[in-house]
Amino acid sequence: xADVINVSVNLEAFSQAISAIQALRSSVSRVFDxxxxxxxxxxxxxxxxxxxxAHFQDNLHSVNRDLNELERLSNLVGKPSENHPLHNxxxxxxxxxxxxxxxYSQLLQAYKWSNKLQYHxxxxxxxxxxxxxxxSANQMGVSAxxxxxxxxxxxxxxxxxxxxxxxxxxxxxxxxxxxLSRPNGASAMLLVTLGKVLKVIVVMRxxxxxxxxxxxxxxxxxxxxxxxxxxxxxxxxxxxxLCPPGAWRFSHGNSKTSSGGVGxxxxxxxxxxxHATTALLxxxxxxMPDVVVRSFMTWLRSYIKLFQAPCQRCGxxxxxxxxxxxxxxxxxxxxxDTCRQ
Amino acid sequence: xxxxCVSQMPVAEGKSVQQTVELLTRKLExxxxxxxxxxxxxxxxxxxxxxxxxxxxxxxxxxxVMHNSEYPLSxxxxxxxxxxxxxxxxxxxxxxxxxxFFQSAKASKIETRGTRYQYCDFLVKVGTVTMGxxxxxxxxxxxxxxxxxxxxxxxxxxxxxxxFLGSHTPGAPAVFGNRHDVVxxxxxxxxxxxxxxxxxxxxxxxxxxxxx
Numbered sequence: 001x002a003d004v005i006n007v008s009v010n011l012e013a014f015s016q017a018i019s020a021i022q023a024l025r026s027s028v029s030r031v032f033d034x035x036x037x038x039x040x041x042x043x044x045x046x047x048x049x050x051x052x053x054a055h056f057q058d059n060l061h062s063v064n065r066d067l068n069e070l071e072r073l074s075n076l077v078g079k080p081s082e083n084h085p086l087h088n089x090x091x092x093x094x095x096x097x098x099x100x101x102x103x104y105s106q107l108l109q110a111y112k113w114s115n116k117l118q119y120h121x122x123x124x125x126x127x128x129x130x131x132x133x134x135x136s137a138n139q140m141g142v143s144a145x146x147x148x149x150x151x152x153x154x155x156x157x158x159x160x161x162x163x164x165x166x167x168x169x170x171x172x173x174x175x176x177x178x179x180l181s182r183p184n185g186a187s188a189m190l191l192v193t194l195g196k197v198l199k200v201i202v203v204m205r206x207x208x209x210x211x212x213x214x215x216x217x218x219x220x221x222x223x224x225x226x227x228x229x230x231x232x233x234x235x236x237x238x239x240x241x242l243c244p245p246g247a248w249r250f251s252h253g254n255s256k257t258s259s260g261g262v263g264x265x266x267x268x269x270x271x272x273x274x275h276a277t278t279a280l281l282x283x284x285x286x287x288m289p290d291v292v293v294r295s296f297m298t299w300l301r302s303y304i305k306l307f308q309a310p311c312q313r314c315g316x317x318x319x320x321x322x323x324x325x326x327x328x329x330x331x332x333x334x335x336x337d338t339c340r341q
Numbered sequence: 342x343x344x345x346c347v348s349q350m351p352v353a354e355g356k357s358v359q360q361t362v363e364l365l366t367r368k369l370e371x372x373x374x375x376x377x378x379x380x381x382x383x384x385x386x387x388x389x390x391x392x393x394x395x396x397x398x399x400x401x402x403x404x405x406v407m408h409n410s411e412y413p414l415s416x417x418x419x420x421x422x423x424x425x426x427x428x429x430x431x432x433x434x435x436x437x438x439x440x441x442f443f444q445s446a447k448a449s450k451i452e453t454r455g456t457r458y459q460y461c462d463f464l465v466k467v468g469t470v471t472m473g474x475x476x477x478x479x480x481x482x483x484x485x486x487x488x489x490x491x492x493x494x495x496x497x498x499x500x501x502x503x504x505f506l507g508s509h510t511p512g513a514p515a516v517f518g519n520r521h522d523v524v525x526x527x528x529x530x531x532x533x534x535x536x537x538x539x540x541x542x543x544x545x546x547x548x549x550x551x552x553x
Binding site for chain 2: 196197198216217218234235236237238239307308310316317318320321322323
């Protein structure tokens with residue numbers, strides 16, 4: 001009810017203000033009329049001047065009065081809404097009950113957020129394009145329009161296509177056997193056996209690698225009910241995953257950009273599983289998922305010499321009791337985790 | 342079960358067996374190895390009974406029956422240069438029944454006992470080899486768990502052995518060389534222990550040479 005009354009009062013003030021404006025305009029035009037007419041014909045020159053000045057004064061007074069009246073009324077009407085950058089949504093700021101419906105402040109926040117997001121996304125896409133593998137010609141030229149379309153299509157690849165890609169990779173590497181199964185619906189799970197060195201369980205989502213677990217050749221990769229065990233980790237430190245793959249690994253994944261200074265987060269973290277996770281973060285190429293899988297497998301294959309290759313930097317096999325578990329993404333050379341910068 | 346190398350550590354000059362073992366374990370602890378209980382490997386010798394020999398016209402073959410605390414439910418029966426049988430522990434009872442064919446050699450029992458150490462993926466067992474009441478030597482067993490092919494990780498094992506055995510680092514065990522790219526098994530370890538025990542037994546027959 002109070003709102004309605006408020007509105008009616010405001011409307012009355014509005015109409016009064018409009019009539020006041022009209023009055024002001026007419027009085028102003030009277031001033032100019034008076035000036036235009038000039039002095040009226042009177043007997044004496046003095047009389048003419050006096051009459052003109054008096055008339056002019058009267059007109060000016062009425063302008064002054066009308067102006068004051070308008071000013072008084074304009075206070076009653078309240079502030080008119082300014083031309084807001086948010087256009088009509090700016091009118092939300094007029095809502096007097098801020099505490100109950102803080103729509104306007106939320107709107108501003110969201111606006112700032114989306115601005116920032118756009119800015120950061122731009123920066124990120126620039127950086128990612130710089131660091132991606134130079135394996136396909138079209139990755140730089142992909143227009144912004146195509147990209148959002150390309151991503152969903154790679155997620156809904158037909159299972160037959162995934163099978164084909166995997167079997168082709170399987171044939172590519174004779175020392176590596178890949179067994180594909182789909183225990184949980186459409187997502188494929190790969191059991192990769194690399195020579196007599198290690199086994200890797202790769203959980204795929206379409207052709208994207210979601211998770212990798214590395215175990216020893218002689219370790220059990222099945223749960224008691226005969227399914228692939230994708231949760232438990234290896235008993236051996238070489239294969240284990242002791243800490244989740246942090247962002248620092250991603251940034252240090254590229255051998256060119258990595259710098260010293262960042263210490264190892266835990267005590268013993270240079271495990272193959274960790275490195276495999278790093279690799280799948282490194283090999284990202286949303287437009288060509290099969291290339292990603294192939295690059296990952298090529299990289300993984302270099303572990304066939306996990307126990308045979310000495311570190312390319314220090315020349316030794318062991319460091320803190322662990323062999324060189326890192327493989328460079330480009331050269332596939334073996335390094336200890338601490339030797340790889 | 343990973344690749345294992347069993348070797349003998351000579352007793353240091355002017356030291357007893359016990360002192361040398363202590364020296365070695367202290368070195369391991371300095372390296373960062375953690376103590377993980379004890380271990381025991383024993384071996385009993387049987388020779389074919391004379392009654393069965395004569396009719397066949399063959400020379401007496403020695404059979405070794407061994408136990409390893411790492412495989413508490415198993416019993417290993419080996420011939421020298423021959424096959425290795427892995428059976429349940431009940432096999433011991435069976436051997437008693439087979440008295441007519443295999444006879445236990447008197448006072449032939451030889452065993453090694455000691456401490457088990459874990460260092461990363463390495464398992465190190467330093468033991469004192471005893472025959473009867475007397476200590477005869479020191480055995481050092483190093484197992485590298487993650488690897489199953491001996492030829493793959495021998496260089497790596499060698500580097501580890503050098504880190505605490507120094508100049509006494511052994512050469513590659515014979516079982517490593519003869520088969521390429523074959524998965525290493527518990528029997529290969531037992532063969533190495535058998536060879537080590539035989540070596541120590543022979544050393545004992547030449548008292549002048551001592552345990553070196």
